[in-house]
Amino acid sequence: MKSLLSFFARAKKMAAQGKKVLGFTLTSPEFEPPAQLKKYAASAYKYSFPYLPAGGDFQLRQRIADFYSRSWGKKFNQDNVFVGAGGKEVIFVLLSTLLEQGKQGQEVIIVSPYWATYPKVVDILGGKKVFIRTSDKNNFALDVDKIEKAITKKTKTVIINTPGNPSGQIIPEDKIRKLAFLAKKKDVIILFDEVYEAYDYEGLFVSALKHFNKNVFCVFSASKSFSLCGWRVGWGIGDKELVKKMINIQSEITTSPNAISQLALKELFSKPKQIQEYLVSINKKAKMRRNLAVRLFKKNKVDFVYIQGGIAIFVKIPDSFKNAFSFAEKLLEEQKVSVAPGEFFGWKNYFRMNLASSPKNIREGIKRIANYYK
CATH class of the missing domain: 3.90.1150.10 (Aspartate Aminotransferase, domain 1)
Structure with a gap:
């Protein structure tokens, strides 16, 4: 295909x-990005020539941690935050961390319909895709019991997308809570792709960060939240030890994301009201x-x-x-x-x-x- x-x-x-x-x-959102980012990017220019740390600028990571701590009532710090070249790199590096190189039969559970990138990345990394099919008769509602039954000793991660792309469905909080509990119970990482967090038309969205534990990992993106697709910055929040492993992998791939983008976003995240x-x-x-x-x-x-x-x-x-x-x-x-x-x-x-x-x-x-x- x-x-x-x-x-x-x-x-x-x-x-x-x-x-x-x-x-x-x-x-690709065609909305204007936050107006003040033009000024922040111009100010960042002269500081953007050296490499920034793998995993992201330290202050940016801390400000992201503070923002989501306030939003969802949990305490995060910079060690919980990984910054990548878009949400896509965050997902790729996370799966690279979870799937052991050269080991056969490692399973990744993907709920269908799914974002086209998920199965592609699993294929690249040599994993085995396990699809959980939903039904259009009930608007692709997620069945948590089906996911639990699909988890085996070979399962490395489950990918959940809310708000959903392409379905447009938001997983209700009771199911998010059950999924977070399931991740802990089965000791398997559940990847919550929440890059469309900004687009909630019915007041239904609740991040899995509200029910965070060491087996929950959430992904976000400047591309979708701030209409900055070309800036290539995304971030993930998860267990500190997992983030540390991800940083080790990123350091050998991209070193770190675009410096100007990170430095401008660092200023934006210092103003949560904006x-x-x-x-x-x-x-x-x-x-x-x-x-x-x-x-x-x-x-x-x-x-x-x-x-x-x-x-x-x-x-x-x-x-x-x-x-x-x-x-x-x-x-x-x-x-x-x-x-x-x-x-x-x-x-x-x-x-x-x-x-x-x-x-x-x-x-x-x-x-x-x-x-x-x-």
Whole structure:
């Protein structure tokens, strides 16, 4: 199967040829980043030439720890925090730490639908993927009992995503609590990918950090929270000994993430009130786009999964198509609309559409998509 980025590149190539393509393939927020970051980045320039420590700038790590300590009522310090080149590197380094090199049969449990990167990373690291399939009949609700039954002595980690990409579902707190308890009970690391923490439209999101123990590891991202995809900074919070092992691995890969990005974010995290105000503002903008998409898809009698959080909507393909790849390719060629085929997420009869775009583009995109449902 092609990668999601290769599908995105095809749409970009068409746009470069002068074709007016509406791009909804990648979940890249098109909101303005926090305004003060321009000033912080300019101030950081002259201090950004040397290497920063592996694992991230010490002050940045402490300020991240302080921010999440206040948010979720637990006490973290810099030793709990790992900073990577985006949430993707945090996940890669964590899995590199947990999967022993050259050892066969090490299992990683992945809930489907899933972010396309999870199985790819497991394959790269030689792990064995164990998929837990949910059902679109109940909006892909998570069954904790299924996860518990799937855990074996070979299980190295379980990957949980909330708010979900691509499903847009938020796992309720009672299940988050059960998962955290399960991680401790089974002595297995559960990776909670929470990069869409800022996008909660129903007031349902509770981070697993609220129920933190040494087997809980949470991942966050400046790409999604601050609309800084190109800055490549993400962070994870977990057990100190686990973070120490991750730092040892990162030091031999990237050394540390982009210095200017880290130093600018260090200043931003010194002002938690500014962060909260920004997060409220982008959640409001994103919710408006969610409501717009829901209204238009309903109007055109298109089936979709109601989105509780995140910035993408999972939409059922027309009955006349056998799979999402064939639909997405036809949509791109005929209507100049680029979406992500559901095969990348484990569901061939759905496609994912990014909603962190302009309302104008969303309206026009859904108008073109709806042509296939008439």
